[in-house]
Amino acid sequence: MSGRSLVVAWAALLTTACGGITETPVTVDRYAALSLVSRSAPGGAARGSATLIFFRALTQAVPNSARQQADQCVLSGLDTLRLPTRGELRHAATPAFTVAGSAIPLAYNDTLVRYQAPVVTYRAGDQAQLTLPADAAFFPAATIAVRLAEPLLPGPVTAPAVGQPLALSWNGTSDPSASVALSLRYANPPSSPYANEQVYCLLRDDGVQELPAVLLANFYGSPAATRSVQFSRWRTNEVLPDARSLLHIATSFDTVVTIR
Secondary structure, rough: OOOOHHHHHHHOOOOOOOOHHHHEEEOEEEEEEEEEEEEEHHHEEEEEEEEEEEEEEEEEEEEEEEHHHOOOEEEEEEEOOOOOOOOOOOOOOOEEEEEOOEOOOOEEEEOOOOEEEEEEEEEEOEEEEEEEEEEOOOOOOOEEEEEOOOOOOOOOOOOOOOOOOEEEEOOOOOOOOOOOOEEEEOOOOOOOOOOEEEEEEEEEEEOEEEEHHOOOHHHHHOHHHOEEEEEEEEEEEEEEOOOOOOOOOEEEEEEEOOOO
């Protein structure tokens, strides 16, 4: 999988460990991708930012949350470098973006060749919709919608004794269109001043997961100051407005818990 397919289509929705197990290959060559990444806000709401880009590419692998309903975990390095999401093309007309029926302006950024809404607030059950007017030179008219990722509330997390599994829980939705990405982060070797390794999982959003001891060998010895777990509930949708074009939308809600 190319770095562009993950960064562009998913817009840094998840960490970089094993995106390939969530994707559907497609053979179109014109793409529009909107992502909305959020965290908690007062009163049980979610607040995040939205980014929309247009680009051309050969066959890409497109993230699909509905396809990720079989729990899978791997060990991997942790890359904390975040590069800005860049597009390639500007749409001929201004896209229309709504959240819970209210219009959200998408401002165009010339430097990054992308549209962005820096503040988007919503509540559980709200839906986002993107409508693209036709651009005769690049992309056909299209509309797509997705139910936004609900706030994710983790249960208590306690570091296990050596040789014991790590039990994790959250307010699962049991929605087959949603998935949860989980990143257990720690230092390896223990002398590292920051987390540089992870157990990375893509899971059903059923609210429970136990990480077996066999995956935790390096976690046990990591200093408490470097140990954390990030939960990311995510949901996607995609449409093919014609034989050459794909419109993709992704939403995520991220929560980080420190493990002492």
